[in-house]
Amino acid sequence: MSPIKFIIAIGLSICYQGAAYGQPKPQQQYLQQVGTLDSLYSETLQEYRKIYVELPENYNPAQNEKYPVVFILDGEVFLPTLTNIHRFYSGGFFPEMILVGIANESHRMRDFTTSKVTQMYGRPFEQDNGEAVNFHKFIASELIPYIEDTYPVTNFRTLIGHSYGGLFTMYSLLYHPAVFSNYIAIDPSLDWDDQHLLKAAQALIPSQTFKNKSVFMSLSGQLHMQDATITLENVMQDTTDFTLFSRSNMAFANLMTTNAQNGLDFNWKFYPKDLHGTVALPSIRDGLISVFEWFQMEHTDEINNFDTPKERLMEIVKYRQQKLKAHFGYAQPPYPEELLTMSGYMNMDIGQPEKAKMYLEFALKYYPQSANAHAAMADYYENTNNTNKALLMLTKAFDLSGDSAYKERLDALKKKK
Incomplete structure (x- = not known):
């Protein structure tokens, strides 16, 4: 063994022994800790709301540097995934950013859905819903100002949402496009209320201007809950409720791609091997790479x-x-x-x-x-x-x-x- 390899081996041995036999400090007992808990009271929602904030690894307060910011819905679930992707890809594929996970343990259906329903699939539906207007007001007029006052962020913002959160993300794009620069809608529930938002989009998308806005949308692979013969090629011919979700998303994607005159940078991707519950991980990665494609280094x-x-x-x-x-x-x-x-x-x-x-x-x-x-x-x-x-x-x-x-x-x- 060469002297250099011997020294490296000895060094690694000492490190391993320290890890195995040393008494860890309390803050060293976890392999990874993600997101500092913060909260604010919302006058709009009349309740306290929890958020989790992750600063860039290279953050140095002495340098007075400000960062773009990502807001991810269901942050208590998805912030760890977003953080890991950010650590792997930032710098080369997208910038270092401050990540804000908005917790939604209690009222996600109320906050994310865009219209009020009292029935679902022919049955009475009593769960709170249809208050996306209020939730967006909370984000735009309370949460964003709080983040800007508390953390070193710029006004370049990205919004990420999954399922009902994806529905809310598309609602934000259509009705409040100036608030965010990028939108990542992961398997969005555009079937909500008999395609209520899709129908609104058919009037809004052709007539609005979305210059300097980027959108990434994903669709998971289970196009029909009970029929594996349904594929991307034939799903739009199906008329059952089992394909309403996938048909709604594909119709939305088609609406976006056929209205390029509005200036929107739109991309979408189908994940044939992912389910609704697993598609978030690859979508967050691909979505960020997509909406920040212009950031990648050239020459x-x-x-x-x-x-x-x-x-x-x-x-x-x-x-x-x-x-x-x-x-x-x-x-x-x-x-x-x-x-x-x-x-x-x-x-x-x-x-x-x-x-x-x-x-x-x-x-x-x-x-x-x-x-x-x-x-x-x-x-x-x-x-x-x-x-x-x-x-x-x-x-x-x-x-x-x-x-x-x-x-x-x-x-x-x-x-x-």
Whole structure:
């Protein structure tokens, strides 16, 4: 065994022993804890409502950075799924965001359904329902202002709902499109009240403008509860109540796709191997990737090519900056700080100092309060024998963070001068 492998093996052994025999602290007894509990009183609903808030892993309050925000209905169920997907895909496929799970343990049918019914399938129906108007008022006039006052969010918002929550999501799009930028409706219950919302949409969709709005809708695979021969190709010919759900969703999707003149970016997907209860997981992932497709990085082949001229790389960075501003509606750093500093170090290592300086200058420009960005630029100046500027950068890094490691580097560099 090589010395390096031996050291790694010893290190892992120590870690495993510590995990096995050390007494864990109370906060270390869980593999994952998701969502900090918060609440607010709603004058509209006349009750307290619980929410769960998950901040980005890289959140640093000292940097005063604000994030887009995702609101997910049935948050007590779906926030863990949303959080895991966000951790895997954010940065490359969609931005880092603040996630808000709206709890709906008690009144989901009342809050999510869009019209009042007293009968269902020919039988009396007495459960509270049909108050989506009030619930949307709570979200728009109470919850969103509370989140904006309490957490570092921007006004770029995404709404996600499943089943009745998907019905509410489509209601929000049709009647209050300005509140959210993105809508993800997962297997929405558009059969509600004899397709009441679908019928309303047939008048609203062709006549309204949905510019800069994105929608993703999913449909689970069980098109007929009792007949496996029903497929996407023949379901619209069925007239039984067993296919009303799937037929309603497909009619809604067709309405959206045939009215592209309204400016709506609409995508939908069929999940043949998923049931109504399982389709949420793949839909959240695919939905976020879909509505944020424009966020994905472009020209990565040129960025990764060592022969790409610095001038072309600058064009790519500036283009992305303009593109993000156009979609978000406000200025946004084109790349994460870590990517810019990493690119700077990589170009230093391969002997391309001008490109290294360019990336590190971008890091300083877009993250001016970052001690790490200043320390990286100090490394560049030290590497190019510009001790005075290296000292200035390290001084700024120490002033921003108070980290003693920067002070030690600063003192050592002064001694070399």
